[in-house]
Each structure stands twice: as C-alpha cells, then as structure tokens.
Amino acid sequence: MPHLLFDRIDEPGLNTIPVYERRGGYSALRSALAMPPEAIIEEIKQSAIRGRGGAGFQMGQKASFLPKGEMAKYLVCNADESEPGTFKDRELMQKCPHALIEGIIITTYATGIHRAFIYIRGEYQLQADILDQAVAEARAAGLLGENILGSGHSLELVVHRGAGAYICGEETGLLDSLEGKRGNPRLKPPFPAIEGLYAGPTLVNNVETLSTVPTIINMGGAEYAKIGTQGSTGTKLISVSGDVQRPGNYEIELGTPSREIIYGLCGGPRDGRSVKMWFPGGSSSPVLLESDLDLAYDFDTLAKAGSMLGSGAIIVVDDSHSALEVMQKVVKFYAHESCGKCVPCREGTNWTLKMIERIEAGEATPMDLDILASAQSQIIGHCLCVLGDAMAMPVGSIVEKFRDELAEEIEAARERANSLTYATA
Amino acid sequence: MSAIDRRPPVPRYAHGSRVPGWDEAVDLEKAPATVPDPALTPVPQQLREAIEAEMAKYPDRRSASIPALHIAQRHHGWCSPEAITQVACVMRLTPAYLTSVASFYDMFYLQPKAAHEVYVCTNITCSLLGADELYERMCQAAEGHDITVRGFECLGACDIAPMASVDGEYVGPLNLDDPALIVEDVEAGRPVLEHKQLRRRAVADAKGRVENFDGLAPVGQEGN
Ligand SMILES: Cc1cc2nc3c(=O)[nH]c(=O)nc-3n(C[C@H](O)[C@H](O)[C@H](O)COP(=O)(O)O)c2cc1C
Ligand code: FES
Numbered sequence: 001m002p003h004l005l006f007d008r009i010d011e012p013g014l015n016t017i018p019v020y021e022r023r024g025g026y027s028a029l030r031s032a033l034a035m036p037p038e039a040i041i042e043e044i045k046q047s048a049i050r051g052r053g054g055a056g057f058q059m060g061q062k063a064s065f066l067p068k069g070e071m072a073k074y075l076v077c078n079a080d081e082s083e084p085g086t087f088k089d090r091e092l093m094q095k096c097p098h099a100l101i102e103g104i105i106i107t108t109y110a111t112g113i114h115r116a117f118i119y120i121r122g123e124y125q126l127q128a129d130i131l132d133q134a135v136a137e138a139r140a141a142g143l144l145g146e147n148i149l150g151s152g153h154s155l156e157l158v159v160h161r162g163a164g165a166y167i168c169g170e171e172t173g174l175l176d177s178l179e180g181k182r183g184n185p186r187l188k189p190p191f192p193a194i195e196g197l198y199a200g201p202t203l204v205n206n207v208e209t210l211s212t213v214p215t216i217i218n219m220g221g222a223e224y225a226k227i228g229t230q231g232s233t234g235t236k237l238i239s240v241s242g243d244v245q246r247p248g249n250y251e252i253e254l255g256t257p258s259r260e261i262i263y264g265l266c267g268g269p270r271d272g273r274s275v276k277m278w279f280p281g282g283s284s285s286p287v288l289l290e291s292d293l294d295l296a297y298d299f300d301t302l303a304k305a306g307s308m309l310g311s312g313a314i315i316v317v318d319d320s321h322s323a324l325e326v327m328q329k330v331v332k333f334y335a336h337e338s339c340g341k342c343v344p345c346r347e348g349t350n351w352t353l354k355m356i357e358r359i360e361a362g363e364a365t366p367m368d369l370d371i372l373a374s375a376q377s378q379i380i381g382h383c384l385c386v387l388g389d390a391m392a393m394p395v396g397s398i399v400e401k402f403r404d405e406l407a408e409e410i411e412a413a414r415e416r417a418n419s420l421t422y423a424t425a
Numbered sequence: 426m427s428a429i430d431r432r433p434p435v436p437r438y439a440h441g442s443r444v445p446g447w448d449e450a451v452d453l454e455k456a457p458a459t460v461p462d463p464a465l466t467p468v469p470q471q472l473r474e475a476i477e478a479e480m481a482k483y484p485d486r487r488s489a490s491i492p493a494l495h496i497a498q499r500h501h502g503w504c505s506p507e508a509i510t511q512v513a514c515v516m517r518l519t520p521a522y523l524t525s526v527a528s529f530y531d532m533f534y535l536q537p538k539a540a541h542e543v544y545v546c547t548n549i550t551c552s553l554l555g556a557d558e559l560y561e562r563m564c565q566a567a568e569g570h571d572i573t574v575r576g577f578e579c580l581g582a583c584d585i586a587p588m589a590s591v592d593g594e595y596v597g598p599l600n601l602d603d604p605a606l607i608v609e610d611v612e613a614g615r616p617v618l619e620h621k622q623l624r625r626r627a628v629a630d631a632k633g634r635v636e637n638f639d640g641l642a643p644v645g646q647e648g649n
Contacts, residue, residue: 011638123544178488333549
C-alpha cells in the first residue's frame with residue numbers, strides 16, 4: 001500500500017519549501033493552475049474522497065454545492081481537532097504544513113475563492129507557529145497573495161487560533177467563533193456551502209482532507225479511487241491510543257481489518273490483557289467489542305456494524321477498566337463541552353452525568369439503566385448539532401453492551417452506601 | 426465511621442456547560458458599559474498595535490476578538506476588567522460583548538491566574554493510563570509556586586498519554602515523578618522535560634520515519 005501523506009514525514013526540514021519542493025511539493029499546484037477549475041473538481045469527485053473530519057461527506061460533492069461566479073466566498077480549514085482520541089492533523093500540520101497550504105490553494109482555485117482561513121485549536125501553539133511560518137514562506141515565494149505563479153488566481157490565507165472549545169470543531173460553531181462570537185452552532189439549513197462565514201458561501205474541510213488534494217491531482221482522481229474500498233477510497237490517517245503497546249498515528253488503506261491495526265500495527269493491549277471495548281472513531285462513536293475486531297476499517301463496514309469511522313481515532317480499552325469508568329469520562333467531557341444553546345444537549349448531557357454519578361454514589365437502581373438508555377434516544381436527532389448525539393451514541397452502546405456489568409456495579413455501590421449508613425446509625 | 430464518609434447526594438440542579446455565571450446575581454442598578462471612550466481609556470501602544478494588526482486580517486473586525494483577547498491576556502496576565510476594556514476600546518465593541526466571548530473559551534481567564542500554567546489532560550485516553558492520579562500529584566507539586574494547574578479535556582496528544590501542556594509545551598508520557606521535575610524546570614526557566622517533549626517525537630508509522638531524524642522514538646517503539 002502506498003503511503004501518500006506520511007511517507008518519510010519525519011524528514012528534517014520538510015516544513016520548509018525547499019525540502020517540500022525537492023520531494024515534489026507544489027508540483028500539483030503547478031499542474032492544477034494549468035487546468036480549468038471544473039476539471040479539478042471533477043478529479044476530486046472521481047477520487048470519491050470522503051471528508052476526514054468526522055461526517056465522511058464526499059469532498060467533491062460538497063465543493064460543487066458552492067455557487068459559481070465571483071462573490072465573497074470562503075474556504076475554512078477545520079484544524080480544531082478536539083474529538084477525544086484524535087491527533088492526526090497535529091502531526092500533519094507540524095511536519096508537513098505545505099501539503100495543507102498547497103491543498104488549500106488548489107481547492108480555492110477550483111472553487112473561485114479568494115479568502116481562506118485555517119481555524120486551529122488554541123492549544124496547538126507549536127503547530128500554529130509552524131503554520132504561521134509556512135504561510136509567510138509561501139507568501140514570500142509568490143504562492144499566496146495576488147496572481148499566484150502568474151495564474152491570475154489570488155488568495156489570502158490567515159491562520160486563526162481558537163481558545164479551547166470542542167464545539168468549535170462543529171462547522172457552524174466554528175464559523176461563529178471565527179466571526180468573533182461564542183462558538184454556538186447554527187440551525188441548518190442553510191448549510192455553510194450556501195450561507196456560511198459572513199453569510200457568504202463557505203467550504204469547510206478538515207486538514208487531512210485538504211492535505212490529500214495535491215496527491216489526488218498528482219495521481220489523478222481515478223487512480224486514487226483504486227486505493228481502499230469502493231465506498232471508502234484512499235488511505236486514512238488513524239490515531240490509535242489507550243491500552244495498546246504502540247500508540248500513535250498510522251496511515252492505512254481504508255478497508256484494512258481492524259485486528260491488523262490494533263494488534264498488527266499497535267501491538268494490542270499490554271501483557272496478558274485483552275480488548276474489552278474499542279471506540280473506532282473517537283469518543284463519539286458507539287463502542288465495539290473484541291468480537292468486532294475482524295471488521296474491515298472503512299466508513300461503510302463500521303456504519304453497518306452500528307458504529308462509525310468518524311475522525312479515524314481508535315481508542316482501545318482493556319479488561320482492567322470498568323465500563324462505568326469509561327462511560328463517566330466520556331459523559332463528563334460532553335457535559336462540559338455542551339455549548340448550552342439547545343435544550344436536549346444542554347440538559348441531556350448534564351442529566352446523564354448526574355445519573356452516572358448516582359450510580360457511583362449508590363443512589364441508583366438497575367431500573368435507572370432503562371431511564372439512562374431512553375434518555376439517550378431522546379437526545380439523538382433532537383439537537384441543533386450532533387454534539388448531543390456524540391454523547392448519546394457511545395453511552396447508549398455501553399449501556400446495551402455492558403448492561404450486566406453495570407447492573408452489578410449498581411448493586412455493589414448500593415451495598416457500599418448502605419453499609420456506611422448502617423455503620424453510622 | 427462517621428456520616429461524612431458517605432458520599433454527598435448528587436445535586437439535583439447544577440450546570441456544567443459553557444454558561445459560567447448563570448447562577449450569579451447581577452447588579453441591576455449598574456448602568457451597562459458602552460463602547461469605551463478612547464480619550465478616557467489609556468491603552469498601551471504595543472497592545473493597541475498588536476490588536477489593530479489582527480483586526481486588519483479579517484473582512485470584519487470582530488473576527489479578531491479571540492486573537493485580541495489572547496494578546497490582552499498575555500499582556501495583563503488574565504482577562505481582567507482593565508484588559509477587556511482596553512480591547513473593547515481598540516476594537517470598538519462593548520466590554521459585555523467581549524466578556525461573553527471570553528467566558529465561552531477554556532483558555533481565557535476571567536479570574537487572576539499564576540504566571541505559569543499546566544494543563545493536565547484528564548480525558549478518556551489519558552485517564553485510562555493514570556491521568557487522575559497524575560493530576561493530583563501535579564496539584565501537590567505546584568503548591569506554593571506561581572503555577573496554575575488545571576484538568577483539561579483531550580489536548581490532542583493521546584499518543585503520549587498521560588500528558589500535560591506546560592505553558593504550551595506538550596510533554597508525555599508522564600509518570601508520578603514528573604510533576605516535581607516540571608515544577609523545577611518551570612521555576613528555573615528551563616525548557617520543560619526535554620526528553621519527553623512531543624515536538625521531538627518521531628511518527629509511530631514506520632514508513633513515516635527517516636534515518637537522519639534525531640528525535641525521540643515513538644512511545645512503545647524505543648527498541649526499534
Ligand atoms: C461536535 C463536533 C465536533 C467536531 N469536531 C471536528 C474537528 O475537531 N475537526 C474536524 O475536522 N471536524 C470536526 N467536526 C466535523 C465538522 O463539523 C465537519 O463535518 C468537517 O470539518 C468537514 O470537513 P470534512 O468534510 O473534510 O470532513 C465536528 C463535528 C461535530 C458535530
Ligand atoms: S485523552 Fe489526553 S490527550 Fe487525548
């Protein structure tokens with residue numbers, strides 16, 4: 001399998017133009033600027049690349065929703081990367097920022113956009129500094145600004161640092177945040193492609209998606225589509241973490257068996273432990289079990305198995321941890337990050353957290369598991385954005401798959417609490 | 426055993442989401458602050474220029490709110506009322522607007538903070554690998570020093586879990602002895618835990634690596 005994004009990415013100096021160009025960088029841009037814009041969109045469509053940020057929407061299709069012609073249109077690169085377990089964009093931006101910049105220039109040329117922003121999470125200070133330098137270097141080399149390489153295309157690119165809020169990864173929350181407001185998601189439709197930043201048509205794409213564009217232009221869309229599976233083309237960067245021996249970022253061909261990733265690449269859980277559950281696509285994805293390890297790692301297979309590929313972040317939990325512990329950590333996060341704009345999410349995440357705390361405090365009964373599960377189905381599909389769903393899906397799946405264990409935990413906690421009460425009486 | 430050993434009941438009403446201050450009383454008698462008058466609001470020249478440079482980058486000046494608050498926080502140490510008023514004056518916005526923005530984001534402080542800050546990630550991967558204990562240890566180690574310690578959500582470095590961000594520098598995987606070393610390094614003004622800095626780590630994927638890379642091996646691959 002070819003390595004398209006990670007190939008020798010550790011090479012010192014790859015974050016500067018001379019090394020990047022020696023390795024063939026910016027050649028895709030030169031070819032692209034000689035093509036008519038529609039032909040580039042056509043290549044991206046043929047590649048069938050699906051968004052790498054979480055939702056998995058086809059990039060070519062999304063780009064073609066943008067209205068044609070001269071108007072104030074924007075491209076926003078989503079570098080907020082705050083889905084727990086995800087850290088692939090970090091490695092790309094830190095080590096190969098010019099692939100992202102090249103992808104952005106090509107995409108804006110194809111869509112007739114003249115202003116682009118990279119919204120990077122505020123905590124990524126090193127990566128933002130590297131991007132700032134790379135943008136300055138690209139501008140000095142005539143790759144940004146007016147009349148890029150004599151093509152007539154012009155582009156202003158700004159690196160915008162956030163300030164710590166998961167919800168700013170959601171595309172409309174991100175747009176509000178970029179407009180200088182609290183990062184509350186917007187009601188959709190209208191979708192950003194019609195009405196986004198400053199009410200102009202806006203294309204929002206993830207770092208990895210945009211960084212792949214130069215490769216697609218170099219290979220040709222049809223050739224790219226031969227990698228991976230029919231519904232999930234190409235290679236994917238995955239972030240594997242948790243109870244594995246070799247955590248980190250890996251580039252895999254979509255459709256690789258999950259076992260090969262977790263055991264082959266990452267060495268599986270430590271000494272004698274076994275996989276209890278794993279999140280295939282960040283902490284928002286419904287959990288899978290050891291018996292699901294033979295599933296192919298691609299968008300469609302994971303969706304069919306009741307979960308999702310999401311951002312490509314695999315979190316492995318071994319049998320030394322309790323399901324309750326995992327569930328509580330996940331819920332705490334979403335309750336903290338809920339923006340508070342819509343009721344099912346704001347109340348749902350906080351009530352779910354309280355119900356779980358009641359289990360720990362010995363105040364719950366096994367019946368509460370039914371209430372917990374039904375609360376999740378009240379949240380799913382009823383929120384402004386999918387942050388609420390992102391908590392409800394994993395929680396629902398943990399309650400379903402670890403019901404007996406949770407019921408035992410509830411009984412044990414009750415007994416603990418009762419014995420304390422008797423002891424004091 | 427005393428009654429105190431029993432955990433307190435889970436409160437019925439509480440709020441965790443991004444609306445801090447929702448249950449704080451406001452002073453209804455006070456006149457709302459308007460856009461500050463430049464003649465009456467001294468703004469340090471350096472601060473003004475930095476904020477104006479940010480405003481110039483965007484089609485709408487308000488987009489510079491977050492960058493401007495970052496600048497003001499760096500200058501004043503926190504988003505104090507004075508800092509907010511100065512930003513409001515340069516950006517021609519109301520202090521209330523900027524306060525509403527600042528209170529939404531975890532990295533802005535509406536209360537004074539120490540000169541240094543440590544975010545200890547306590548999210549899922551880090552906590553599976555012992556972050557909660559690490560956080561306690563970090564708090565103990567920082568006691569009496571000019572360091573603010575906070576438990577933080579996933580910082581996007583779960584490959585080096587459990588980890589922390591020390592004044593923006595990512596370090597990990599940390600063990601329980603590291604908090605004391607972090608405090609030493611911070612106090613001495615040295616780079617923090619150089620042998621554990623994320624910026625020096627190689628990528629985990631074998632095909633991503635090169636021979637002339639002189640950094641740290643990926644976690645769990647020290648032998649190869
Ligand atoms: C709560 C929430 C958080 C999200 N966080 C991110 C993120 O950190 N990075 C990202 O690229 N996409 C994130 N997304 C997905 C974006 O909304 C959007 O679908 C994506 O950026 C589109 O880019 P793509 O088509 O290239 O994947 C998030 C979505 C939700 C609902
Ligand atoms: S969970 Fe700690 S960095 Fe991701």
